[in-house]
Amino acid sequence: MDEIAQLLKAGRAAQWSAGDKLCEAVKGLPRAERARVFREAAVGAHSTVAYIRVIWQLSHYFAAPHRYEHVAQALYRACIAAARRTKQDPVAVLQTALDRGWHVSEVSALGRAAKTTRTLETRCPDCDAEVRVTMQGEATFPPIPCPVCCAIAWADGGDGREAARLGTLGGEA
Ligand SMILES: [Zn+2]
Numbered sequence: 001m002d003e004i005a006q007l008l009k010a011g012r013a014a015q016w017s018a019g020d021k022l023c024e025a026v027k028g029l030p031r032a033e034r035a036r037v038f039r040e041a042a043v044g045a046h047s048t049v050a051y052i053r054v055i056w057q058l059s060h061y062f063a064a065p066h067r068y069e070h071v072a073q074a075l076y077r078a079c080i081a082a083a084r085r086t087k088q089d090p091v092a093v094l095q096t097a098l099d100r101g102w103h104v105s106e107v108s109a110l111g112r113a114a115k116t117t118r119t120l121e122t123r124c125p126d127c128d129a130e131v132r133v134t135m136q137g138e139a140t141f142p143p144i145p146c147p148v149c150c151a152i153a154w155a156d157g158g159d160g161r162e163a164a165r166l167g168t169l170g171g172e173a
Pocket residue numbers: 124125126127128129146147148149150164
């Protein structure tokens with residue numbers, strides 16, 4: 001197992017090195033020339049321009065002190081994209097992510113419009129109805145009385161005040 005880990009680590013190290021070489025190769029080049037270098041590298045490596053561009057980006061934005069063995073390439077990529085949305089330095093975004101123990105999904109949420117709806121989807125413990133309620137806004141809503149229990153109570157002449165409460169909203173929109 002040690003050998004496997006070593007090989008995988010070596011693979012990542014090689015990726016950073018390849019990115020560094022790309023940085024050197026395209027430094028100061030106009031955009032079109034840079035694209036040509038990426039294309040040539042992709043052909044030579046039997047890879048894609050998109051992949052070469054990612055390797056270059058990672059090395060370009062994250063210098064040696066910010067290259068951690070425990071940080072996945074996906075998180076680095078998410079930090080670059082989030083930095084662009086929030087007009088921050090990718091290194092600063094990475095530092096925030098590491099400090100707060102964020103995963104890719106949390107970094108990817110940075111700078112995006114917040115969700116504007118909340119959905120509660122649950123089964124009523126009393127009448128067994130499946131209830132799904134979608135509300136506008138970010139606020140946390142109080143427990144909602146089950147509408148079916150309310151209807152049953154109304155049909156029986158009650159006011160529905162005893163209807164089962166369907167938990168606080170925490171569901172995914
Ligand atoms: Zn109910």
